[in-house]
Amino acid sequence: MEHAVQIENLRKEFKGFTLKDVSFNIPKGYVMGLIGPNGAGKTTLIKLIMNLIRKNSGQIRVFGKDHIQHESEIKSRIGFVYDIPHFYEDIKLKSTASAIAPFYPKWDQDLFLKLMNEFSLPLDKKFKKLSHGMKMKFSLCLALSHDADLILMDEPTSGLDPVFRQELLEKMSQIMLDEEKTMLFSTHITSDLERIADYITLIHNGEIIFSSPLDNILQNWGIVKSEKDLLDKTEIPGLVGYEKTNYGIEILTSDIKTAQTLISSDSISEKATLEDIMYFIKKGETHA
Amino acid sequence: MLKHIRRELIFNQTQLYIFAGYILVFWIWIVWQNISPRISLVFLSFVLPLFCAASFQAREEKFKAWTLNCSLPTNRNTLILARLITSWSLMIAALIVGILYSALFQKNHSILYQFIQLKYFLVFLLFTSLFLVFLFPFVIRFGLSGVLIGLVVLQILGIITLVLTRASGSKGNFLHTMIDSIINFMKFLLNHPSTFFYVTVLIFSVAVLNIFTLKFSQFLFARRDF
Amino acid sequence: MLKLCWKDFYITRFFWIPVPFFFVILLSTFIFSELLFLTAAVILTFIMTLSIPLIEEYYRTEEIIASFPISHPSVVIARYLTSFFIIIIGMILFMISSLFYSSIFKENQIDLKSVVSFEGGMLFLGFSLLFTLLFFPLYFRLGTGKALFSFPAFLIAVSAVIWLINKILVLITGKSFLLIKNVQANIIKSPIHYFSEWILNINKGISLALFILILAVVFTGLTLVSISLSIKSYKFKEK
């Protein structure tokens, strides 16, 4: 299968935090959701792909090309939205757009204007006059109006109201009908992901826990609840994390089917949502 | 490249208005007070870089807009090149405004006569480039806070020299002597007969200075994480 | 109140280490006339006073301050207090540097010691206070940006008023209280000329105590007016 983005043991060291030899691929034509707790390295990863941050080692290939050698060519096919949109605050939206437009060969002014009034953004307002939500919308507007093949979004939905989020997700899924397009977006609102994403990558403390199709996560991962402490007796397959409550114990496993067969009948097992998975992984990490 | 310059100009509109206003006032003042073109040259070569190059950098930092600029489909070297070219073109424009002004309103068209001389023009370029060499990379590396640091350094240097002058018992204000030396240097440059060799040297040095500024700034800018 | 002042200095402390040196060094350029020297000192002090509002604006801390448990008037008054402290600092620096330079450059034709005197101090204080008191109402009304643009115009207006008063006086009583006739239309200089002449003349005319009294009355009056204006505009400001 063709990959839009290939990342091979990518490493970046900061004072407080390191991204430890991450490697994963984004298959072409799919939506990849990037989740993980604050400071896990989501933003760092996206900034590395955009070459805003210099990597210490490893390789990033976008559309099969090295992202530094073919920087400008690659970037002209990328639409980006960052968690805090930074534009020149005392410049009007339309002039900002007009300044950016010539950089993109496939910039579509009509589409841009259409989006602007769809999102009910005033063309003649200065950027600093916008609320946070509107800033996000404007940033999205720019990202979507030069039909990019790869769309990178760093928490595009944070600070947007549910109604607009819904519309946005619909819009995204429209865009994704085109098989050529690929999307990577990080978010903390996992319900959004469960609606749109095809693949999920969970990153935690600068390491990738898993990167696999959403469906098989939702099928295979599960929580086992039991009064008795199962851990000492039986060996649970694919144990990820557990929590001892005063009722008994809750265990997250990445292989619920075999777990069900192995574990005695007095325990209940249920499907895990992404939120549960994140919760347990954090817990497991605190236990270890 | 054009699109880059265009971007710079649009993003720094507000700055440009202030700049334009300042320049007009400046020339009016020069002509009105009938200040000698030489002084005005020194003024210009210090003020213009501050207004163009430095302020563009400052704005980019203030709004954290480098995330935007560096995400555009270009590489960072081009961004720096564009910034340098834009500031140069602005500075030249400011000079032209002055020349026109003197041509129209000044009785003895001293500024006009001075600046249309090749030698004089080149000296102006030289001075400006000299200042840019210090300013441009400095702002890129240290940003707004860097300017403050720069001031501190300057003060300490100043104090040291003051103490030295005091100790050596030589008379006169140090800053004054410094300014004098600058003036003398300029006088030397201007009074030197404009032989072919001399002109080529000037041109060469200007070119070298600017290339150095460019390369050094690019070197610094490439090593930044945003 | 005081804790707000403390906050102002604490937040900007990185900047109070270099400033004194810079102040002193910069003044060395103006040692060739007392008046210029004084003007420079005043302006530098004013810039120091500005720095705190500017920094606050740059980092948008105002909304935090506004949601602290402090009454609005105290925010404004604290701002004034801070600036007064700064003015005092500036004055000390000014005196020191004048002594310093007069000792260094003995062969200088004018002696700067003359600035370190009652008149000198009065002039410095007078102008710094005047600037601050005129500026802050504007600042609280318009925010730093606009205030800075409108301030020079404001100053010109003030000097024009003084000039007018003088003219009227000349009409009524035959003599002007301004000795300097041909003042250049220089934004900063002209009010300084008028004011300094005025003070010096009064000082000649009447006894010292009365002079101080008058000054005190004038400035307390100004301060009260300007503070009340600022408070009024700060109340209704969007933070």
Add this chain to the structure above:
Amino acid sequence: MTLALDIKKLNKKYSDFTLKDISLQLPSGFIMGLIGPNGAGKTTLIKLILNMTRRQSGVIKVFGRDNIIHDKEIKSRIGFVHEEPHYPGYLKVKEIGSVFSRFYSNWNKNRFFNLCREFTVPENKRINALSRGTKMKLSLALALSHDADFLLMDEPTTGLDPVFRRELLKRFSRIIQDEKKAVLFSTHITSDLERTADYITYIHQGEILFSITKDQLFEEWALVKGGNEILNPETQKLFKGLRKSSYGFKALTSDKEKVRTNLSGQNYVMEKPSLDDIMFLLSKGEINA
């Protein structure tokens, strides 16, 4: 029971936006969630409560005292979190802590540092170096460490990961255990509200459409789906938000029983609405209430 927050007929006019006749009560010992589309006036309302912007008419009482007259005292009992926390970026975390400590009489230093450790906010880092989520955590820590009686927060959960959100909300419900404290926070993540909030207030274009307890909301309100043939002028009166499509309609009602009686015998389904549905229909559907 005492009212922590009591707003009556509050008005505020801007050039392009007005807050009309807001009135809502929040008894102490409860959590109120404030929802509404972007630019509906949530932030303005919170700023008005904090007396950061001047109201034009109406009454705001916090713990039974007017918020302008007893400005200082009230603010000392409020813990605030702003939408985008702005602190001088070159300060260290502990330094901003010491700034805050000067202004709150019952500031608890140890608690602040404990919270920092709990929220994994590095004390010795400069604020510029913090990520958005961490900044938000910092401002939460600042809000929680002078044990405020009234927590007033503007989107405290944006940019925070689900795990942390869960723990934060638990913390809120712990805080309000003793009946003296109250929490008011606006958010866009309605699942958070469904988990914790006791009261839910919906603002739309500067007006409060409803401000009721969550239980009441989910008992009395219902999502009605059915064929278009049901719809006619009088039945439409039953519905609040209505959205028609070619193959049926989707509507919201604040009174199940009335709908049951009036639509008896017709084919329609009634569901328990989610907050997202409510927001969607009220803001997007044509409102004929």
